[in-house]
Amino acid sequence: MLDIFKGKFAAMGFTEQSPIQTAVAEPMAAGKSVLGLAPTGSGKTLAFTWPMLENVRVGDGIQALILAPSQELAMQTTNVVRDWAQLVDAKVLAITGGANVKRQMEKLKKHPEIIVGTPGRITNLIADGKLKLGHLKLMIVDEADExxxxxxxxxxxxILDATFAETLQLGFFSATETKILDELPRWFGQQVEKIDVRAIDQTQGEVRHRTMEVGNSHRVDLLKRISRVDHLRALVFFNKMQELQHVSVELRHQHVDFVALTSNQRQVDREKALRLFRQGKVELLLTTDLAARGLDVPELPAVINYQLPKDVTTYIHRSGRTGRMGAEGLVLTLGNDHDVRDFKKMMKSTDYDIKPGYLVDYKIVDTKPSKVAPTLTFEHVSNPADVANGRHRVEGQGHPDHVAHAVVPNEPKPFKAPAKPKKKRSHNKHSKKKGMRKKNRERFNQD
Incomplete structure (x- = not known):
């Protein structure tokens, strides 16, 4: 690592590099192609940034290309790389879909040394002759499994065909291993050194993995109450855009503060949603796996699987958004009894310690609440004074759908339903006039 980098590293409060940063430094500096496997949140971006910047020559055109699966991850990576690149006067440009392409072409004329982008927009500019990669030395594929x-x-x-490079250095980085990552030499025509530090990396903090059983018709209501837990902000993951949109309408109707991050939004709307969530101005960020892949939200308290992840790999990437760099985290997976059984069966081969969780007094706890009266809800209390005299609300699994509000009195008392009000007799104006006419006749006869 360059001395100027060491100074910034120390100024940021770090005392030692993470395992992946240490492991890939030497082979990358030597120009070797590598496959780096490390847990989410373990510093993979800086692992390839430092060696890359050491080999960049300012003024020699585009020498490094970093590919990301989403606009958000590309912009996040751009911010990290640019922060370190300015120490060596290197220019970094983001080229992503959804952004103004004419503005990007204008910025290309300033001859940046490093490009960070999404594959679709990069290939389009290459095809139009606006992006030339004749001097490219290194290509990084982040979230390679995706x-x-x-x-x-x-x-x-x-993109590789457009580089005209006989020996282009490649870097592949991922938190999970897929079949194609074992076949990189066949696909890219060169040897790739595999560096796997997942077994020794201890950078992730303590993360609790919990399930919460809830009937499908009450899932939105449970999500609303979870959003009221103290100091809890959560990424809420959906499998289908249709379900995300449905839940958005329900939450908006119930006046819950949230934002959504989806692939069909304008870039300005996506950036605004992320900014509000990162600043803590909303409790929930509703998103899909594609939109939130690789996102880094510092000290994110929780991740909620509103819909079950389709496989173990998806669960790993979702849960990796919390508990990053030593912070504590919580992963909640919602579903009915059938969903929870299927989820536990899917996760049986992993080392995750998955337990039931309960929502009690606006806290997520591991102990099932006792003395819950499943048929007595807060709305049934006819006398509000009962609340002040010791009655309190407990939210847990007393109800068959595990989300109902239940009232537990300090002393058992029989529940007495409020008496129905007597139905008032209705009188229309005609019957009233008829009665007046009768009274007038009687008075006339008396006279």
């Missing part, structure tokens, strides 16, 4: 699939794999190979 990018090296289907259409994006073809786009990455198109």
């Amino acid at each position: 990018l090296l699939t289907d259409a994006t794999l073809d786009q990455i190979r198109e």
